[in-house]
Amino acid sequence: MKDRPVILLVGGEHAGTIEQEFRARYDRDYRIEPVVGAAAGLDRARDLVADGAQIAMIAAEHLLDDGTAIDLLHQVPAVVATARRVALVPFEIFADSLDDLRAATLRRDMDTFVVVPRGPRDEEFHTALIELLSEWNWSVGRPVVTVSDLVAEPGDRDAAAIRDLLERLGFPYRSLTPADDDAAAILEAAGPGAQLPVVRTHTGRTLSAATPSAVTESIYGGFDTIPDGVIADVAIVGAGPAGLATAVYAASEGLATVVIERDAIGGQAGSSSMIRNYLGFPRGISGMRLAQRSRIQASRFGARFFTGRPAVRVEPGPPHEPEHHHVHVPGAQMCARTVVLASGVTYRRLGVPGVDDLVGAGVYYGAATSMAREMQDRDVYVVGGGNSAGQAAVHLAKFAGGVTILVRRAGLAETMSDYLVREIEATPTIQVRTRTVVADGGGEGWLQWLRLRDLDTGEITKTSADGLFCLLGAEPDCTWLPAGVARDERGFVLTGRDVPRESWVEGHPPASLETTLPGVFAVGDVRAGSMKRVASASGEGASVLPLVHAHLARLRAREFGG
Known part of the structure; x- marks a missing residue:
């Protein structure tokens, strides 16, 4: 019983209703601890922490006999900083309390507030709670059901990089040492002479001397699986918010779409613990969840992802295929009618x-x-x-x-x-x-x-x-681009009217997101003048699709002599 994470309920007039609602949904996986009153809530939280219990959530009715949920939840981080904090507001006082609740949320006195259910199947209420519990389980509680195993010595730097990769991908895993009982079968499967770190992937394949690149390639499929002679309509280099948005819209509109990513899908945004100002997520969303959902969405429309190797060169096709761009990665190449550069930026090194x-x-x-x-x-x-x-x-x-x-x-x-x-x-x-x-x-x-x-x-x-x-801060990830792609003094890719006038064709600049190489576009942080925000990167990823369609239409017209 003590092994289950705790949901601490602090009730007032509606304590019975609140407890019944939580027990009906969460009693199997969480230990429900109900108390009445703010003082009792803080005392119980202290006792639970002293007892070594993990508190996943503290949910408090807004009006208590000895204070409000705002007063109580403001004090919670001093007792347990990782617990999610929720104010439960009876419907009849919601309108009168709204201004105070909003202000408290902005001050970060709580994570969110929800209306106490007035009947069965209040899915809006439970959606808010489940989102918070999901993020708590991932960032604090650790997943119970895992699909991959990592065996390494404590302090192994390569293993730390693999763990970071799996976290950013939203891939639940176990971290074991060679001395752990469960590690023996994994090391045996890796064979004699296996070198740590060893990773057993979700497919059952075992990787010896594993690296982040090898692990991500094993998850999403290697470049060696690219069929010969396949020409994509659009090849997207980079799977951050801009690249993922391009992939979703391109694939949903029937274009043959491939995405090339050297690292974790999600880019730098995928490592953000919580993005609170992204449209449509009033309680915020972690970068990992945003990337995970976007990748699944794009995949369901038919986009294919290839990860683990960096793009090292992009060039026009040979004379007999002048309209086909070739994107090269170590050991493989991808052919595509258009290319969207969404490779983002890298963090500058301290140089110390x-x-x-x-x-x-x-x-x-x-x-x-x-x-x-x-x-x-x-x-x-x-x-x-x-x-x-x-x-x-x-x-x-x-x-x-x-x-x-x-x-x-x-x-x-x-x-x-x-x-x-x-x-x-x-x-x-x-x-x-x-x-x-x-x-x-x-x-x-x-x-x-x-x-x-x-x-x-x-x-x-x-x-x-x-x-x-x-x-x-940002340094563009585009040292691999050919000289024919114009860049500004900091190395960011120039597009549209920002490209040098000598690169304009018959006095006309490239399309708004098109580079100096026809059919090659740039979106998101890699583009000069971009806003360096998740939402704007996603917007550019969607906005590039009409330009891609227009270029493909010109290619078709040229092919048929139009």
Whole structure:
């Protein structure tokens, strides 16, 4: 019984109704703990934490005898930072309470608020709860049902990279050491001389000396499975929000669509712990869930995904096939009538040798949400002032003893969405150090300390550090593109009227999202002038489809002499 995560219910006048509703749906998988009153709720939460129980959710009726749900839920993070917090509002007081509830949600006093059901099968009520419980189970509770196994020694950097990949893909897995009983059969299947880390995939295949590239290729199918002579209508390079949106719309409109991704499907957005300002998700959605759902949606329309190898070259076809672009990856090539570049950006490196030597051992480029649990009660630093850095800091604060955000600027407001700035300000375990950079760092096999430089005074201070997460801003991932694709001084791809006038054809610029190479388009963060936001990247991914159709129509007309 104690092994089940706890849902703590704090009731008032409707305590009986609330308990009955929760027990009817969640009593099998969760331990339902009902109490009455705010003080009793906090006391019970403390007792549960002291007893070693995992509290998945605290749901409190809005009006209590000794306070409100807002007052109670505001105090919960000091007791258990990872529990999801929900206010349950009786219908008859909902309208009068709405302004206070909205304000409390903006202050991050709670995760959401829902109306107490007034009858059976209130699926809107349960949808809100299930979304929160799903995210808790993934980020805190760990999946109970798994489809893959990873066997590695503790502290193995390659294994840490594989874990991060599987987390970003939304692929439930077990992490084992060679000494674990369940690891013996896996190592035996890997054969004599198998090298760690060893991964058993969802298909039963066993990978020795596994790498993230080998694992992702085994999940979605290797490039070796591409049939000879197949020419896609559109090849999409990159499976972040822009590439996924292009894949969904292209495949849904009947185009033969392939997607090439070197890393995890979802791109950098896939590592975001929670995106709260994406249209249609009022309670927010994690980057992993958004990428997972988009990939499934595109696949059901017929798009094919090939992962694990980077695109290294794109070029026009030979003279007898001038309209066919060739996208090359190591050991294979893809032929397509149009190409959409959606390769996104990469995080800039710190360029501090002592720090970069510890990548994978306390130092991470990107959010690395899989490592958040490893930072329990530790001192963590986040470098960066964009939304990704803010989301990483808020997520890490649920586990770490303290999180410090380091930014070069004088504040966060210029580069971070207002909702995230407010959330950071409302989280007592997060502090922001402005005009500060990392000057040095090191440790014995794992990050242990950092030296920080104040950009205004030049003063350098040394501090202990257990984790450093670097989200330093964008560098375009397009060094592999041919010289015929024009780029700006920072390396971002130019499109439409932004391309140099000497590249215009008969005085006309390329189409709005088309590059200087006809039939090759650029969308999302890789494109010069893009907004560097998930929603805008998705919008560009959808907007490119009319341009692709127009180019395909011109090819057909040319083929038939039109």
